[in-house]
Amino acid sequence: MKEITFYLDFISPYAYLAFEALPEALTGLSYSVRYRPVLFAGLLKHHGQLGPAEIAPKRDWTYRQVLWLAHSRGIPLQMPASHPFNPLALLRLALACSPESTPGMPNRYTCETIFRHVWRGGAEAIDAQRLQALALQLAPPRDPDGETVKAQLKANTAQAIAQGVFGVPAFAVDGRLFWGLDALPMLRACLLGDPWFDGPDWNGVHAIAPGIARRR
8 A cells, every 4th residue: 555645735726626636536546645734835935936826917827727627627616705815724723633643644534624614615714703613613632723733834844845845735655746736647657656657757857957047
């Protein structure tokens, strides 16, 4: 059985779509998934990037595309009333629900509940009353605002950066990293043992020299 680490942030519609699509994409394979919430903004800051929603024309395209992708895949999705939003309360709630045996890794039910809270219904994702109802539903055994949970989110994000994660959704398996909803077929091929992944093309990209560097 292969073990997949799924790095996610509830702010990302692509992470939501990948979460919903993953079981079908990997049908018939033997695998387990560890869900690791991370702060997407922390990844962006580390790598010196803007998020898609921070670039006005890209923001419009991103929303159109995710609505189309959801429509084409039969996945229910409605944009929240405002986006982007601050996902810290949702990330900490997820981590506060993680089992003591696997700190920092909430189960699929917890992640599903929070993703659908954000991406179904079109309401404000971080409305105070909705957050309170969500917390009552999930009944976390730890305080989402406690220092232990806050430290776990920082640790998850730092671990992701150390693994080379630069965006969400990202999937790590056998030392390889796959990024994005459209990487699911590639992930499946890897899990099936496609020999391409042991050939020169996977690691050969490191030998490609940058021809120009843009000043920041």
